Amino acid sequence: MNKRDILELLESNAKLTVEEIAIMLNTDAETVREEIRNMEANKTILKYMTLINWEKAGEEKVDAMIEVRITPQRDTGYDSVAERIYRFPEVRSVRLMSGTYDLAVFVEGRTMKEVANFVSTKLATIEGVVSTTSHFVLKTYKQDGVIIDDEEEDRRLVISP
Amino acid sequence: MKNSWGDKISPAVRALPPSGIRKFFDLVTETEGVISLGVGEPDFVTPWHIREASIYALEKGYTMYTSNSGLLELREEISKDLYRDYGVQYDPRSELLVTVGVSEALDLAMRAIICPGDEVLIPEPSFVAYAPVATLAGGTPVLMPTTVENDFRLLPEQVERAITPRTKALLLSYPNNPTGAIMDRKSLLALAEIAKSHDLIVISDEIYDKLTYVGEHTCLSSLPGMKERTLLLNGFSKAYAMTGWRVAYAAGNPDFIGAMTKIHQYSIMCAPITAQMAALEALKNGRPAMKRMVQEFSRRRHLVMQSFKDMGLPCFEPGGAFYAFPNISVTGLSSEEFAEQLLKEEQVAVVPGNAFGSAGEGFIRVSYAYSSDDLSEAFRRMTKFVRRRGVFPKKVTGPYSIDFVRKEGICQNL
Numbered sequence: 001m002n003k004r005d006i007l008e009l010l011e012s013n014a015k016l017t018v019e020e021i022a023i024m025l026n027t028d029a030e031t032v033r034e035e036i037r038n039m040e041a042n043k044t045i046l047k048y049m050t051l052i053n054w055e056k057a058g059e060e061k062v063d064a065m066i067e068v069r070i071t072p073q074r075d076t077g078y079d080s081v082a083e084r085i086y087r088f089p090e091v092r093s094v095r096l097m098s099g100t101y102d103l104a105v106f107v108e109g110r111t112m113k114e115v116a117n118f119v120s121t122k123l124a125t126i127e128g129v130v131s132t133t134s135h136f137v138l139k140t141y142k143q144d145g146v147i148i149d150d151e152e153e154d155r156r157l158v159i160s161p
Numbered sequence: 162m163k164n165s166w167g168d169k170i171s172p173a174v175r176a177l178p179p180s181g182i183r184k185f186f187d188l189v190t191e192t193e194g195v196i197s198l199g200v201g202e203p204d205f206v207t208p209w210h211i212r213e214a215s216i217y218a219l220e221k222g223y224t225m226y227t228s229n230s231g232l233l234e235l236r237e238e239i240s241k242d243l244y245r246d247y248g249v250q251y252d253p254r255s256e257l258l259v260t261v262g263v264s265e266a267l268d269l270a271m272r273a274i275i276c277p278g279d280e281v282l283i284p285e286p287s288f289v290a291y292a293p294v295a296t297l298a299g300g301t302p303v304l305m306p307t308t309v310e311n312d313f314r315l316l317p318e319q320v321e322r323a324i325t326p327r328t329k330a331l332l333l334s335y336p337n338n339p340t341g342a343i344m345d346r347k348s349l350l351a352l353a354e355i356a357k358s359h360d361l362i363v364i365s366d367e368i369y370d371k372l373t374y375v376g377e378h379t380c381l382s383s384l385p386g387m388k389e390r391t392l393l394l395n396g397f398s399k400a401y402a403m404t405g406w407r408v409a410y411a412a413g414n415p416d417f418i419g420a421m422t423k424i425h426q427y428s429i430m431c432a433p434i435t436a437q438m439a440a441l442e443a444l445k446n447g448r449p450a451m452k453r454m455v456q457e458f459s460r461r462r463h464l465v466m467q468s469f470k471d472m473g474l475p476c477f478e479p480g481g482a483f484y485a486f487p488n489i490s491v492t493g494l495s496s497e498e499f500a501e502q503l504l505k506e507e508q509v510a511v512v513p514g515n516a517f518g519s520a521g522e523g524f525i526r527v528s529y530a531y532s533s534d535d536l537s538e539a540f541r542r543m544t545k546f547v548r549r550r551g552v553f554p555k556k557v558t559g560p561y562s563i564d565f566v567r568k569e570g571i572c573q574n575l
Contacts, residue, residue, distance in 0.1 A: 009460070013533075020533075023467045024460035152206055158510060159186040159199040161289045161338075 006035055007044070014048040051146055063092075063108050063137040064115050066123065067101040069130040078102060081128040090118050101133070112136065177293050181516035185500060189510045196531075196539045197510040201338060202404040203483070204530045207439070208450040211401065214442035215435050223434050229426040231259020231410070232437050238444040239410055246370075247380035249388060255415040258422050259408065259432045259440075263368050264290060265425070266394045266411040270364050271298035273420040274392075279329035281364075284315045285518030286486075288338050288366070292518075300329070306520035309477050309488060313342035317351040324355075330362040331355075333381060336369035339517045339526035340486040341479020346379040353384045362417075363391045368409070371400035371451060374459045375480035382412070389414050399482075400451050401443040408436040458483050461529045461536065468540040472547055473554040483530045486514065490523040492550045499525055506549075507542035 005025050009016055018036065022029040039045045054061050070081045078096055085105055086094040092106045105123070109115035116134070124132050140148055167175075189195055206212075230236065236253035243249055251257050260266040267290060275281065275298040283291045285304045292302035303323050307313045320331065333352070335344040344352075356363050365381040382391040396409025411421055425431075443451075465485045469476040476487035489499045496513035503509050512528075514521030529536060 020464065023463050026463050154204065156200050156202055156204070157186070158189045158195065158197040159182055159512060160201045161180065161182050161512075161516075 003035055003039065003044075006032060007039070010036075010045070010048075014050075051144060053148060060110065061108060062110065062112050062115050063106065063140075064119075065135045065137065066105040066107060066119055067133040067135070068103040068105050068123065069101050069132075070103060071128050071130055073128060081126065084126050084128075085123065088118075088122060090115075090122075173297065177296065180289055182289065182512060185497075185510075185513065185516070188501065189504060192504055192508060192510075195504070195508045195510050196535055196542070198527045198529070198531060198536075198539055199510040199512045200528050200530055202530065203399060203402040203454065204532065205402040205454055207402050207406070208443075208447060210446055210450070211403070211439050211442045215439040218438035219435060223438055225434060227259075227431045227434050227437060229422055229431055230254075230257065231432055232434070232441065235259060235437050235441045235444070236410075238441060239412070242444050243380070243393075243412065247383040249380055249383040251412045252415075256412055256418055258411045258418050258425060259437060260396075260411055260425065261409070261429055261432050262398065262407040263366060263394045263396045263409040265407075265429065266396075266409055266421075267291070267364070267366065268294050268298070269421040269424050270392045270394065270411060270417075271295050271300060272424055273417060274330060274362055275300035276329070278327060280325060280327045282320060282323050282328060282331045282361075284333070284337075286313075286337075286339055286514060286521035286524070287332075287334050287517060289517060291332055291334070295332075301327070303328070304518060304520070306518070307340075307342070308520070309486075309524075312477055313337060313340040313486070314344055314348055315352065317348075317355055320352060320355050324359050324361075328359065328361060330364055332364045332366070334366040334368075336373055336378070336479075336481025338369065338482055339484050339512065339514065339521065339524075340477075341482045341484045342477075343373055343375065343378070343480035345376060346384075349379050349381060350384060353381070353387050356390060357386060361390070363387065364394065365391055366394045368394070368396055369399050369482040370395060372455060372458060372483060373481040374455075374462055375478075378481070392417055397440050397443050400455075401440075401447050402454065403436075403439065403443065406433075406436040406439055408432050408440045458529070461531075461533060464533060464536060465527065465529045465540075468536070468544075471554055472540065472544050473552040474547060483528055485527045485529065486521075486524050487527065488523055489514075489525050491552050492547055494550070496522055496525055503543065503546050507546045509539045509542050509546075 006021060009021055009024065018033045019029050022032045070078060072078050073080050082094055082096065082103060085091060090107050090109060092108050095104045096102060097104050107115050107118060109118060119132055119134055123129065142148060189197060233253060236257040236259065239257055240251050240253040243251055260269065271294050277299040279300045280303045281295040281300045282303050282305055285306050292304065295302040305315060305319050305323050307315055335342060363381060367380060370378045382388040382393045391413065393412040398404040411418065466476060466478060469485065469487050474487040474489060476485055479485055492499060494502065496515045500511055500513040503511060512526040514524030514526060
């Protein structure tokens with residue numbers, strides 16, 4: 001048993017109990033509990049979340065990916081501008097990219113107008129932001145390794161030798 | 162006059178017992194809301210890269226016959242794979258034959274070597290096809306019951322006792338379906354010595370070889386002096402989740418493989434090319450996905466062992482495959498009664514142990530080729546069922562209880 005095994009199990013199913021993990025990895029619950037506690041403390045494990053299909057829940061949400069070009073700052077490079085962006089709760093993720101733009105910013109809102117408003121009044125006006133290009137998400141097929149509408153089901157015979 | 166078509170069926174076929182699983186299958190299909198733990202195939206769908214390679218092959222127009230022996234490129238990869246894993250060398254041109262599943266390879270093997278009245282030694286419980294296939298080939302299956310006391314391993318003295326002047330072949334199938342039993346190198350060496358001293362052919366069905374969780378699998382033909390007298394059967398169904406593709410292979414000396422190829426070319430021609438292309442991709446790039454599946458099975462195996470312990474059903478620790486084979490005699494029920502009542506009362510399907518031979522009576526086969534959610538729910542229901550029959554876990558007491566519980570293989574002692 002090592003940390004990696006625990007993390008793999010939790011990454012695919014955060015609902016697993018310490019006892020279940022211990023059984024699957026053939027170790028005792030106390031060891032697993034201790035490892036998890038350590039990894040939570042040192043922020044290896046950041047958060048336990050649930051992947052939700054909001055459309056199924058009847059919620060309208062609008063996601064957009066904004067390509068942001070920024071001017072790197074002396075001493076901090078891209079970090080200080082990135083921080084000013086990622087502190088907004090509307091921003092779901094921020095990644096520094098190689099290529100023609102710098103930051104890939106994922107923004108979530110209830111309407112297109114709300115997202116557009118956020119980009120034009122908050123994001124684009126941050127000092128150091130040179131330009132923004134917004135791409136609205138039309139459909140999500142797969143997210144975090146999970147296929148959203150997976151039509152593959154168990155088609156095996158109920159009994160086979 | 163009404164024609165009785167049944168009378169026209171060959172007596173040999175009429176005499177064959179119907180598969181014990183069939184009857185139960187119908188019962189399960191008629192029941193609603195069933196969680197089935199009765200399936201003998203992985204719950205994973207064939208990894209996408211394999212399916213994609215096969216689609217690509219179709220698009221490219223690979224829709225024709227292949228050589229009777231199978232695509233040479235596939236045979237070369239199989240040869241490399243066997244050498245890498247077990248250090249045993251097979252000539253892809255004369256010692257390998259690609260078949261339609263291990264089922265066909267098994268049938269070919271029997272038909273190629275059995276003369277009327279030859280005896281084939283078969284351990285029990287084991288896969289449902291072994292004895293019927295030997296019978297259809299004109300042989301006489303001689304069943305050797307293995308017991309939980311010996312971890313369902315085949316003992317050398319058992320084989321010695323069963324040997325007669327008519328004994329032609331010994332069939333081995335480890336890791337075993339339905340028990341999950343494995344045979345370590347030392348035990349296999351003892352059997353190999355017997356095979357050599359009595360000049361027996363060994364048919365070794367190693368379809369579950371990759372699914373070995375305790376120690377390492379020993380390939381029978383890798384043992385000293387065994388390659389020439391072994392017909393090694395293996396395939397892609399279990400390790401690469403490719404059951405429905407029906408592609409497997411036989412490996413053996415050129416005489417055996419040549420004889421089998423002769424039958425194969427007249428009855429089958431060749432394994433489907435699409436499946437062969439998929440198998441090729443599995444061997445070339447399938448290892449990472451296969452390792453992930455094996456790891457997942459291994460984790461579930463611990464979960465299943467713990468569940469039976471909590472339930473109070475004694476279960477020996479399976480070292481391979483994806484089955485657990487708990488002893489249900491504490492409930493006072495026979496295998497079939499247990500399976501039928503469990504299905505009726507809790508809608509959980511398991512396979513009665515006696516479907517795999519009379520040595521399986523008193524046991525049930527539980528497959529853990531299911532998601533942990535399905536397994537948890539099935540075990541919750543099964544626990545209710547056995548509680549109603551007065552089965553509770555044995556209390557482990559005393560100062561050594563913790564070590565005792567953690568020890569591998571503990572379940573057989575409970």
